[in-house]
Amino acid sequence: MADIFHGAAWLQYALGGLTIGAIYALVALGYNIIYNVTEIINFAQGEFVMLGGLFGVFYYQTCGLPLGPALLAAVATVALVGLLLERYVIRRARHATVLSMIIVTIAFSILLKGGAMLAWGKDPYRLPPFSRSGAFLWHGVAVQPQALWVLGIGAVVVGALTVFFRTSFYGKAMLACADNADAARLTGIPVRTMVLLSFGLSAAVGAVAGVSICPITLMEYDRGALLGLKGFGAAVLGGLGQFYGALVAGIVLGLAESFCAGYVSSGYKDAVALVLLMLALFFKPEGLFGSKEAAGLKRF
Amino acid sequence: MKAKSRWVAGVVGMAMALSWAAGVFAPARAQAGTEPYKVGAVFAITGTASFLGEPEKKTAEMIAEEINAQGGINGHPLQLIIYDDESDATKSTLAVKKLIKTDQVPVIIGPTQSDASLAVAPIAEEAQVPLISCAASYKIVEPVSERRWVFKVAGSDKHVVGKMYDYMKAKGITKIGIMTASTGFGASGREELLRLAPEYGITVLADERYGPKDTDLTAQLTKMREAKVEAIVNWSVGPTQVLAVKAWRDLKMDNIPLYQSHGFGSRKNIELAGGAAEGVLLPLARVNVGPLLPDTQPQKKVIMAYTQAYEKKYNEPVSSFGGHAWDSLHLAVAALKAVGPDPAKIRDFLENTKGFVGQHGIFNFSPQDHNGLSKDDLEMVVVKNGDWALAPW
Known part of the structure; x- marks a missing residue:
């Protein structure tokens, strides 16, 4: 009996880790999309997640839309915020170095956080779970259906993005911009449009993460920074620009945190993520799935 | 040249004569009952x-209006001077200095927060002006030898923990797990939970801490279940206290009672938990549960009067x-009524006040206790049908 119970705890930690890991992976994907096209690391990525959740609440509760359309509207709105960031901020600074643009994104993230605080206040908000059923027990482990939604959405987004970048015309064109913007322009690729598209896409992915975790974790104006940091850790650990790398690294981070909280102490949980990140940077700076050669060619 | 300096001397002389005259006439006017009694306030x-500070300011303004509409304090209108410290301890000290030096108030209420109150306490001590803080930390009024002029009207964590442990003892619970946020609020609660447990024969089997922005508490709660605790105490503010409730419900751990700190005492938290909060227990000040109190409860009358007036005025x-602002301002007003605007007399009056019926309890101050509350001023409350209910003992 004691043995079975022990197994339940182990499984419970694993499930918690998978869920939170899928969220980190979705945030990491957002970093990767923009990085792949522009080599910019967009530190406003965490704020896109926060905005996704809060706009979901706005459309569902304030505007009274049904849940599905409300979530789609939230994702579209945040994608628009991403487009505006590119069009009116990044594009104006396009002659600056990549490092300056990264700092610009930090400024934009502070702006978004402050704006969200004014618009929504400091209270947390929640959305109802996507499927109405409550938590169920499976082998003595409590499973929230919403956690399955998060995992499923994470997997679908990774798959879709990989297909998009590997096979579609637009995807390939976007990758070409990162490899060599001048050469891409010479072959007739509208580089500016591709960069614009990457910000919109990345913001949309962030918003998807935001709306899907809001029923589990609630959402408030200052949640973005920490999610952004963990997601960045996952992106670097998996190798910047690698979609499957981000997925695996995000889940590794989530599991490491959850097991640490369960078997060591929850006080050290955040340290685990950062220690993993530092180990990766010391011993394999190109990330678990990145190639050394490709990393050598990047400016950042 | 000479004529000019004489002219200046004349003006200065006139001014001095006028100010002397004002000094002489002022007390005469006061005797006529028109000189206002000042009370200084610093809120965030x-x-x-x-x-925190917004309802304090609204409450204080409402009370000042009520008192002045009823003819003031012994015929003197109440002049409330409120400064905003912008939730910043540095600005709090400036505001308190200004109240003492420029406005020359005989008594100050506030500040709102513990850190600000700790920062201004030495200023009040040095200037010998009584200060009634609205913040909770016990360090604001201890050690009493260094806090002769400082009082506070918010209960301490030890009262909340004491009430909680009393209830557990009544229910035969001896083994508990505690989970606290790694913030000032959580750390202070954890300290008291661990310190007081042996006094009540309670063993803390699991002691978990988590960050204020954590998104998942299932691991901590699973650990509690593994440790076979008989009750769980969560001590945090903000979204984590709702996450704890949701995880506790999802893990089907509702056979192990979940206690929350008084930080959970907002209906908003019940709404956010979306039905998961049923059965959650917490100690709350009576001001939060006015309508639930029996009519024989001595605080019921003042609480209902305040609740109705406030809800009508501010919706x-x-x-x-x-409630803290109500308690501090009414204490100050009671002192002014009894002894007039003399800081030393107000201090002595406050220190010897017994049986003052306020929003947060019945205050019994003494030279050893500048808080005047006890654990008996709290009620054990349970979430029932999406609302508070008094917990059955």
Whole structure:
């Protein structure tokens, strides 16, 4: 009996880790999309997640839309915020170095956080779970259906993005911009449009993460920074620009945190993520799935 | 040249004569009952703690209006001078200095937050002006030898923990797990939970801490279940206290009672938990549960009067924090009524006040206790049908 119970705890930690890991992976994907096209690391990525959740609440509760359309509207709105960031901020600074643009994104993230605080206040908000059923027990482990939604959405987004970048015309064109913007322009690729598209896409992915975790974790104006940091850790650990790398690294981070909280102490949980990140940077700076050669060619 | 300096001397002389005359006439006017009695107030009306300071300011203004509409204090109108410290301890000290030096108030209420109150306490001590803080930390009024002029009206964590442990003892619970946020609020609660447990024969089997922005608490709760605790105490503010409730419900751990700190005492938390909060237990000040109190409860009358007036005037529910402003201002007013605007006499009056019926309890101050509350001033409350109910003992 004691043995079975022990197994339940182990499984419970694993499930918690998978869920939170899928969220980190979705945030990491957002970093990767923009990085792949522009080599910019967009530190406003965490704020896109926060905005996704809060706009979901706005459309569902304030505007009274049904849940599905409300979530789609939230994702579209945040994608628009991403487009505006590119069009009116990044594009104006396009002659600056990549490092300056990264700092610009930090400024934009502070702006978004402050704006969200004014618009929504400091209270947390929640959305109802996507499927109405409550938590169920499976082998003595409590499973929230919403956690399955998060995992499923994470997997679908990774798959879709990989297909998009590997096979579609637009995807390939976007990758070409990162490899060599001048050469891409010479072959007739509208580089500016591709960069614009990457910000919109990345913001949309962030918003998807935001709306899907809001029923589990609630959402408030200052949640973005920490999610952004963990997601960045996952992106670097998996190798910047690698979609499957981000997925695996995000889940590794989530599991490491959850097991640490369960078997060591929850006080050290955040340290685990950062220690993993530092180990990766010391011993394999190109990330678990990145190639050394490709990393050598990047400016950042 | 000479004529000019004489002219200047004449003006200065006139001014001095006038100010002397004003000094002489002022007390005469006071005797006529028109000189206002001043009370200084420092609240965090804007900034991060505005959700505390805003209801405090509204409550204080409402009370001042009520008192002046009823003819003031012994015929003197009450002049309330409120400064906003913007949730910043540095600005709090400036505001208190200004109240003492420029406005020359005989008594100060506030500040809102513990850190600000700790910062201004030495100023009040040095200037010998009584200060009635609205913040909770016990360090504001201890050690009493260094806090002769400082009082506070918010209960201490030890009262909340004491009430909680009393209830557990009544229910035969001896083994508990505690989970606290790694913030000042959580750390202070954890300290008291661990310190007081042996006194009540309670063993803490699991002691978990987590960050204030954590998104998942299932691991901590699973650990509690593994440790086979008989009750769980969660001590945090903000979204984590709702996450704890949701995880506790999802893990089907509702056979192990979940206790929350008084930080959970807002109906908003029940709504956010979306039905998961049924059965959650917490100690709350009576001001939060006015309508539930029996009519024989001595505080019922003042609490209902305040609740109705506040809700009518501002169209929002009363909060614990507004209750602190009510208690501090009414104590100051009681002192002014009894002894007039003399700081030393007000201090002595406050220190010897017994049986003052306020929003947060019945205050019994003494030279050893500048808080005047006890664990008996709290009620054990349970979430029932999406609302508070008094917990059955």
